[in-house]
Amino acid sequence: MRIPLTIHDGGQSALGKAEGRTGAEALCFMFANLPMIYKKLGNTGERIPAIGLGTWKIPERSKEGLDAILEGLNAGARFIDTAEMYANERLVGKAISRFDADVFLATKVSPHHFRHDDLIRACDASLDRLGVKCIDLYQLHWPNHSVPIKETIGAMEMLADAGKIRHIGVSNFTVEEMIEAQTSMKRYEIISNQVEYSPFSREPESGLLQFCQKEHITLIAYSPLGRGQIFREKKAMGLLGKISATHGATEAQVILSYLISKENVVAIPKSSNKTHVKENVSCVDLRLSEMEIKELDGLGNGSNKPLAGRVLSLFLKNTGVWAKIMEDLEKKRKI
Numbered sequence: 475m476r477i478p479l480t481i482h483d484g485g486q487s488a489l490g491k492a493e494g495r496t497g498a499e500a501l502c503f504m505f506a507n508l509p510m511i512y513k514k515l516g517n518t519g520e521r522i523p524a525i526g527l528g529t530w531k532i533p534e535r536s537k538e539g540l541d542a543i544l545e546g547l548n549a550g551a552r553f554i555d556t557a558e559m560y561a562n563e564r565l566v567g568k569a570i571s572r573f574d575a576d577v578f579l580a581t582k583v584s585p586h587h588f589r590h591d592d593l594i595r596a597c598d599a600s601l602d603r604l605g606v607k608c609i610d611l612y613q614l615h616w617p618n619h620s621v622p623i624k625e626t627i628g629a630m631e632m633l634a635d636a637g638k639i640r641h642i643g644v645s646n647f648t649v650e651e652m653i654e655a656q657t658s659m660k661r662y663e664i665i666s667n668q669v670e671y672s673p674f675s676r677e678p679e680s681g682l683l684q685f686c687q688k689e690h691i692t693l694i695a696y697s698p699l700g701r702g703q704i705f706r707e708k709k710a711m712g713l714l715g716k717i718s719a720t721h722g723a724t725e726a727q728v729i730l731s732y733l734i735s736k737e738n739v740v741a742i743p744k745s746s747n748k749t750h751v752k753e754n755v756s757c758v759d760l761r762l763s764e765m766e767i768k769e770l771d772g773l774g775n776g777s778n779k780p781l782a783g784r785v786l787s788l789f790l791k792n793t794g795v796w797a798k799i800m801e802d803l804e805k806k807r808k809i
């Protein structure tokens with residue numbers, strides 16, 4: 475389900491928004507008269523919407539959920555994330571089949587299916603439930619150290635060779651686990667890592683985010699609204715309230731705009747509520763100032779940036795670990 479790669483010059487105001495916000499990476503896109511920011515997808519040369527649709531806890535038969543997804547797709551969030559574990563791939567399939575434009579479709583295989591044959595079967599079952607011939611992004615949901623990563627990656631590469639998946643991603647992987655997975659690859663690259671990232675869950679900032687930015691791997695921020703808990707955080711709501719009032723925006727929009735202002739980061743908020751979905755997608759209209767971004771950076775207080783993470787990012791900055799893996803991959807591809 476390929477989305478257009480070209481930058482559609484649909485309106486001056488939309489392009490103006492892009493120029494002001496996230497530098498070279500962010501490009502504003504007028505599609506069906508709707509603004510959306512598109513960001514690079516790993517090293518693929520493709521771009522995906524900066525705001526996607528999370529679907530965890532949207533039940534398979536939920537009419538409200540289906541309507542919310544369609545609202546999001548119509549509003550410009552043509553990137554949807556599900557997982558075999560969410561038990562709602564049929565609902566997602568139904569939504570995209572009713573929508574007559576391309577959607578970037580991401581799903582995940584559960585760790586108990588990481589054995590080679592299990593993984594191939596799990597992918598076939600996801601394809602069947604989704605009602606598509608190819609998944610744009612197939613992700614390992616979280617690491618499973620009881621199955622050799624080489625075996626799992628071998629199956630993922632086989633699926634890509636067969637055209638059943640277009641890209642390989644991971645989720646909840648540390649930098650070390652990503653390196654291990656990439657080292658096992660013969661022909662493809664890991665193009666994304668989906669991890670929890672919000673103003674209150676800043677673990678990725680202790681090395682992973684910097685690594686992804688340096689190596690051009692897309693970081694997909696899950697639970698960007700802290701699973702809805704964020705709205706109950708008094709201290710944060712003070713600052714979010716102040717910034718949102720300045721812009722005539724909502725707190726959710728400020729949070730999402732803040733996250734996607736980071737290089738290489740896209741976010742996938744979940745909502746079953748059409749009004750919330752629309753609100754979340756239109757965060758791309760917001761342009762936070764550098765000062766506001768700094769203030770929001772301060773919400774993390776640096777307290778959850780462990781020393782180990784900082785040491786790791788220093789180590790990675792000064793070594794060519796990933797570059798060496800890519801060099802080896804090139805050699806493997808030529809054999």
Ligand SMILES: NC(=O)c1ccc[n+]([C@@H]2O[C@H](COP(=O)([O-])OP(=O)(O)OC[C@H]3O[C@@H](n4cnc5c(N)ncnc54)[C@H](OP(=O)(O)O)[C@@H]3O)[C@@H](O)[C@H]2O)c1
Nearest residue numbers: 528529530696697698699700701702726743744745746750
């Ligand atoms: N890879 C992984 O291991 C993993 C783990 C967790 C999540 N995820 C993915 O990330 C997605 C998002 O994460 P999440 O579902 O955990 O949490 P989230 O998106 O941070 O928060 C969802 C909660 O926020 C509420 N909400 C959404 N928009 C709102 C708005 N504008 N105003 C007020 N409330 C709003 C939703 O309620 P309403 O529905 O009522 O709007 C829901 O209760 C998931 O759906 C899933 O696709 C992946």
